[in-house]
Amino acid sequence: MSQVPVQFLFDFGSPNAYLVHKVIPSIEARTGATFEYLPILLGGLFKLANNRSPIEAFRDIPNKLAYDRLEIERFVARHGLTRFRFNPHFPVNTLKVMRGAVAAQGLGCFEPYVAAVFAAMWEQGLDMDDPAQIEAVLGAAGLDAARLMATAQDAEVKARLMANTQSAHDRGAFGSPTFFVGDRIYFGKDRLRDVEEDLQHGAGIAR
Secondary structure (H helix, E strand, C coil): CCCCCEEEEECCCCHHHHHHHHHHHHHHHHHCCCEEEEECCHHHHHHHHCCCCHHHHCCCCHHHHHHHHHHHHHHHHHHCCCCCCCCCCCCCCCHHHHHHHHHHHHHCCHHHHHHHHHHHHHCCCCCCCCHHHHHHHHHHCCCCHHHHHHHCCCHHHHHHHHHHHHHHHHCCCCCCCEEEECCEEEECHHHHHHHHHHHHHCCCCCC
16 A cells, blocks of 8 residues: 555646546555645646646647547546536636635635535536635535635635645646656646556656
8 A cells, every 4th residue: 555645736727637636536546545635826837837728828739729628538438527527617717716725724624625616617617716606616515605715815825825836836847737746746637647656666757
């Protein structure tokens, strides 16, 4: 059973982060590892890394965008993720819900919060930049929406999210989903097999 620490750096705005989130439990079951979810702000990380989202970076390369969609379809089919729907509001400003994720860590409701927001974004196709929609989603999940949204405005919460994002960049990250197995970095859903192999064998190659 793996004792190697493994982190998953995520932003709810990434469809690939959602897909990874749905597959992580099976990897945990096979390896004995527990993934630590680390909220980051993808827009902030893009700025730090001088990166852009694929839909923007490859806007003028339709074959690349078509291939990216094909890879998502293949991943969805391989893992039976039939609830996945591309969000019609994409790209969604996730600042509110990412601050909410940090707030949820402090309030002890992180796992149900993450499950509810990922489902709202990538199964229900909701606009998770809309405060009323966020509150409705959290309330439907049995969470204290008012307390979460209020706590998300705390200066400490805002600072922690930015610190997570800066640290991610300092460690070599440039997008989401990113994984660290110990100090070894892996990027993208297509590296999940490498992450699992690293966890099983305790060795990996930084990418």
